[in-house]
Amino acid sequence: MNHGARILVVDDKQSFRFMIKGYLDDAGYLATCVADGTEALAELEQTRFDLILSDMVMPEMDGVALLRQVRSRYPRLPFVLVTAHGSVDSAVAAMKEGVDDYLLKPLNRVELLLVVERLLDHAKLQVSYDRMLDSERKKFSFQNISSSSPAMGTILAAGQQVAASSRTTVAIYGESGVGKEVMARAIHIASGQNMTSFVAVNCAAIPETLLESELFGHVKGAFTGADHEREGKCSRAHGGTLFLDEIGDMPLSLQPKLLRLLEERVYEKVGSDRQQPTDFRIIVATHRNLDECCQQGTFRRDLFHRLNIFPITIPPLRERREDIPQLAELFLGSFRQHQGKQLPGLSKAALDLLMAHDWPGNVRELRNLLEYATIVTNGDLIQPEHLRLQPQSAPCHKKPANDRISLCFTFSPEEFSLDAVTQKAIEWALNKCDNNKSSAARLLKASRKLFY
Structure with missing residues (x-):
């Protein structure tokens, strides 16, 4: 029940105003009554109301004229028209002007209160939705x-520029974890959209047999x-x-x-030959070099050129270390809010360790x-021992050729075992494949059961 909601009643007949005010006051609302549209507009300037209940036929400014004025100034304010001269035409005309509901005189008290309560509930939901x-x-x-890196400044400026071209295809490149989806979402928001129309698909996470149906949909009976x-x-x-993540892993078929x-901006559902038009931007992302994939025959050259209209390459964090303190503070601020801890920040030794990491x-x-460090610390400065990072050691050997895989793991004598080496290899594969178990299993030439 919306007790205390303010309702403005507009009617040129005092007896009607008195009756409606009694109904509303008895139900717990705060009703204010005025005799015409001009008084109503003046009252709206002085007081915030939650709903307007207005007669249709009044001298000087009728209910529809008042509705137009209210809609131009307070577009979300619920408005109910009441009339003794009901007709289909007048109801349709009122609805076209944006009235929320339409009641006939003589008013039924129960019906009036139901309409008022329903519209107030809907208005509250709309406010919550708008805030979200x-x-x-x-x-x-x-x-x-957050970034203080000149290279990232250029990248962010490019993203903001392409956001204005709402149908231009964007290709975002970069290593796993650099923030490719973050960039895609920012472009989408800067285009004037909200997140309800941002649809992400991970091309590496969906089996080949299901990916087409996932993308385009299917008709009944298209497959078993x-x-x-x-x-x-x-x-x-x-x-x-439409955000297609890991586009480099999309099956050739x-x-x-x-x-x-x-x-052509059209597609067909699986099992149908009816063309469906499209009206959306496509943004793709990958950690792979698509030009090399084309040379290897795993990616179509014509598709690559069609996707590569506006390329954006996000540099890895090791190439923009100046961003580390700023990013760390951004994340700590988020963890303070969600964990309810003071979290004074990073010690100098911990920050030095972060700056030295690759x-x-x-x-x-x-x-x-x-996030791990904020959980294990007791509200003190984060120290190096909270970070699960080891001081960087020299690389094992020179960079391998492009067609070779080189792994370098270091262990203390106490840590070293076959199980430890296997676990490190699993962690490496998961990191290489953006935590996609199916892709990591293929990379290791092992069963997916290895990860469970």
């Missing part, structure tokens, strides 16, 4: 990406188990952004259909290390 969207916009906007029609990610992304989607997992690794 605003919070998401701030969270994923370019303004929330397709017992109902299903919309795909393309349908959900309508008017927004599906690449021609993506090329057609890009060139960050193979980039920003994601930094965040994970700091």
Whole structure:
């Protein structure tokens, strides 16, 4: 029950105003009554109301004219029109002007209170939804990406520029953990969208047999188990952004259909020959070198050129170490809020250790290390022992050739065992494959059961 909600009653008949005020006051609302539209607008200037209940037919300014004025000044304020001259035409006209509901005289008390309560509940939900969207916009906007690196400054400026071209395809390159999806979301938000129309698909995480259906949807009976029609990610992304992560792992068999989607802006559901139009931006991301993939025959050259219209390469964290203190403070601020701890910050020794680390997992690794440290510390400065980092040692040997894999693990005599080496290899493969177990299993030429 919305007790205490302020309701403005507008009617030229005093007896009607008196009756409605009694109904509303008895139900716990705060009703204010005025005799015409001009008085109503003056009252709205002085007091915040939660709902307006207005007669349709009044001298000078009628209910529809008042509605137009209110909509231009207070577009979200619920508005109910009441009339003794009900007709389908007048109701349709009022709805076109944006009225929220329409009641006939003589008013039924129960019906009136039900309509008022329903509209007030809906208004509260709308306010909560708007706050959530605003919070998401701030969270994923370019303004929330911290960097003092000149290289990142150039990258962020490029992202903001392409955001204005809402249908330009963007390709984001970079190592695992550098923030490719963060960049994609920022471009989407800067395009004037909200996160409900940002649809992400990880091309490496979905089995090849299911990826086409996941992207394009399917019709009933398209394959065994397709017992109902299903919309795909393309349908959900309508008017927004389709983000294809790890595009370098997309199966060759599906690449021609993506090329057609890009060139003709149409697609077909699995099992259907009916073309579906598209109206969204495509952003792709990968940690792979797509040009090399084309040379190796695992990626189509024509698709590469079609995707590479606006390339953005995010540098690894080790190449922009000046960002580490700023990023660390950003993450610590988030952990303070979620963990309810004081978390005074990093000691100089801990910060020096972070600055010396090579960050193979980039920003994601930094965040994970700091989250662990904030949990194990007791509200004191974070020390090196809280970070799970070992001082950097010299590399084992020279950089291997492109077609070779080289691993370097170091252990103390007490730590060393076959199980320890195996665990390090598993961790390396997961990091290399962005924590995708299926891809890591293929890289290690092992069963996926190894990870469970």
